Amino acid sequence: MNPPPAPAPRASPIRVLLADDQALVRSGFTLLLDSEEGITVVGQAADGAEAVERALATRPDVVLMDIRMPVLDGIAATARIVSTRGLEHVRVLVLTTYDTDAHVYEALRAGASGFLLKDAGPAELLHAVRVLAAGDALIAPSITRRLIARFAAAGAAAAVGQERLAVLTAREREVVALVGRGMSNEEIGAELFLSPATARTHVSHAMVKLAARDRAQLVVIAYQTGLVGP
CATH class of the missing domain: 3.40.50.2300 (Response regulator)
Structure with a gap:
């Protein structure tokens, strides 16, 4: 790699x-x-x-x-x-x-x-x-993904619910889910057949719509809302 x-x-x-x-x-x-x-x-x-x-x-x-x-x-x-x-x-x-x-x-x-x-x-x-x-x-290292998955599960009772995702387009949901899996913009682009620049744009739009400070917060939201399972 x-x-x-x-x-x-x-x-x-x-x-x-x-x-x-x-x-x-x-x-x-x-x-x-x-x-x-x-x-x-x-x-x-x-x-x-x-x-x-x-x-x-x-x-x-x-x-x-x-x-x-x-x-x-x-x-x-x-x-x-x-x-x-x-x-x-x-x-x-x-x-x-x-x-x-x-x-x-x-x-x-x-x-x-x-x-x-x-x-x-x-x-x-x-x-x-x-x-x-x-x-x-x-967020990329695998150890980070494993820990977030483990402890997001423990906090599942406080999940904000699917309604929070209603502001996203279908493509933005896909992108946030892949961010939650620890993928970079390049990896997201390859997975969804997009350019890295387009993937970054989708990530940026999702952060604005979800009021996420950065990619780390998108990962948390992805687990809280069930887009990614532990």
Whole structure:
């Protein structure tokens, strides 16, 4: 399988905020990110409440957010950041230690744009930061799809129902279902015999109609509404 294409280069550096209660973890990420051209760490936070404060003060493009932190956990901090006026552009990348973390789905539902295991390689982390900064979501890895499926099932009682999908065309429903399965625009295009650009247009229209922040939210909606089954 070919590696995912790199996002287009930016005119200004990607501003990253680190939120983790372990100083050693923050230091390691800072060294890695600051050594990469086009990325700069603009702040650190040792708990979720401080992460919200630092996000307001520094206006980062991406927040690397640990889940388990004191004062305010990463899920609650994510929800506060994405719902705060002036921080609409901020993308949250949730970091977790175990691939069985039951909070991953809740973090995505709270507004995170993706998640990554803490033991991911440097190249994977840097790619994730660039993907989120470009306005996309990190949903493609199979482990992400498996976790979302597992924990979306647990939240099925709170499903919003099929009526939410009434605003979509038949083609847009097909596209959202494929997004829910973790497909990229290129893969969706191949599946439906569309160009990647047309697939992206359908994804964008679906996000607007469903008031989805990004692809991560489309995945959640796909499971909540039953377009994709666990």
